[in-house]
Amino acid sequence: MKIPRHLERWSPLVLLVIVLLLWQLIVWGFSIPDFIFPSPWQIAGQFVEFGGPLFEAAWKTFWVTMLGFGLSIVVGVMLGFLIGSSRLAYTALYPLMVAFNAVPKAAVVPILVVWFGIGLGPGILTAFLISFFPITVNIATGLATLEPELEDVLRVLGARRWDVLVKVGLPRSMPYFYGSLKIAITLAFVGTVLAEMTAGDSGIGYLMQTAGSQQRLPLAFAGLVTIGAMAMAMYELFSAVEKHTTGWAHRGSQH
Numbered sequence: 001m002k003i004p005r006h007l008e009r010w011s012p013l014v015l016l017v018i019v020l021l022l023w024q025l026i027v028w029g030f031s032i033p034d035f036i037f038p039s040p041w042q043i044a045g046q047f048v049e050f051g052g053p054l055f056e057a058a059w060k061t062f063w064v065t066m067l068g069f070g071l072s073i074v075v076g077v078m079l080g081f082l083i084g085s086s087r088l089a090y091t092a093l094y095p096l097m098v099a100f101n102a103v104p105k106a107a108v109v110p111i112l113v114v115w116f117g118i119g120l121g122p123g124i125l126t127a128f129l130i131s132f133f134p135i136t137v138n139i140a141t142g143l144a145t146l147e148p149e150l151e152d153v154l155r156v157l158g159a160r161r162w163d164v165l166v167k168v169g170l171p172r173s174m175p176y177f178y179g180s181l182k183i184a185i186t187l188a189f190v191g192t193v194l195a196e197m198t199a200g201d202s203g204i205g206y207l208m209q210t211a212g213s214q215q216r217l218p219l220a221f222a223g224l225v226t227i228g229a230m231a232m233a234m235y236e237l238f239s240a241v242e243k244h245t246t247g248w249a250h251r252g253s254q255h
Contacts, residue, residue: 020040023039023040024039034217034218035215035216035217037217038218038221042218043218043221043222043225046218046219046221046222047222050219050222053207054204054207054226057202057203057207057223058204058226058227060202060203060204061123061193061196061203061204061205061227064123064127064192064203065123065127065185065188065189065191065192065230067127068123068124068126068131068188068191068192069128069131069184069185069188071124071128071132072127072131072132072135072184072188073132073135073181073184075128075132076132076133076134076135076136076139076180076184077136077177079097079136079139080135080136080137080138080139080140080143080173081139081140081143081170083136083140084139084140084141084142084143084144085143090140090144094140097133101133105126105129105191105194106194106198108126108129109126109194109195109198109199110198110199112126112195112199113198113199118199118200118201119200122195122199122200123191123192123195123196123200123203124192125195126191126192126194126195127188127191127192127195128188128191129191130187130188130190130191130194131184131185131188131191132184134180134183134184134187135181135184137180138173138176138177138180139173139176139177142170142172142173142174142175142176142177143170143172143173174245174246175242175246178241178242178245179242181238182235182238182239182242185234185235185238186231186234189227189230189231192205193205193208193227196209197209204223204226205223207223208220208223208224211223
């Protein structure tokens, strides 16, 4: 059954409103104190009362995340190109990367603190370490799954291996790349907040850690909402760019 476009467009907002109403009713109905589980109304009040500190902390977390995320794009694309274009590199590097990605990043943060001290360094590096792997894997997958028949035809027509990779492989990998960006950006925010909660002196993670230690859960939840909103905004940004630059790969989604 064909779903109307306007219903599809507004369905996330409708679902969000329903969830918030149920949440508010549960808190009211069971008289749950705010230091255990705050209601959406109490959380909204924190944005009014602490709007300035929340914005300042959010801005700090945002640009630290963007620095780590930008680094992950550069390294991820380079490694993905290397792994996807060389069977030797794939065999040598991929298992090591899988093993590294399995290491809990919470265990890495204390080491980064020893090396770089408390502040920006651990946040940027944690955001990078937790987000570059999806980019690398997706770029490598896009290049490695290039049809052998297509490559053979191009080679017969005189194209070199480098030409095939750059002019055919990379454009073909763009949907994979944008898909990885939408995953990686959310992970980057997770990494930054984790570092701020463990070894930060500012940012949303530090604010949440401080609010939690003082049993001010409405403020801590306000921090969670802020992080979620920033991650969702960046996700939608990459989705919009993807639709405008790789529309040829999404013909099935058109109505």
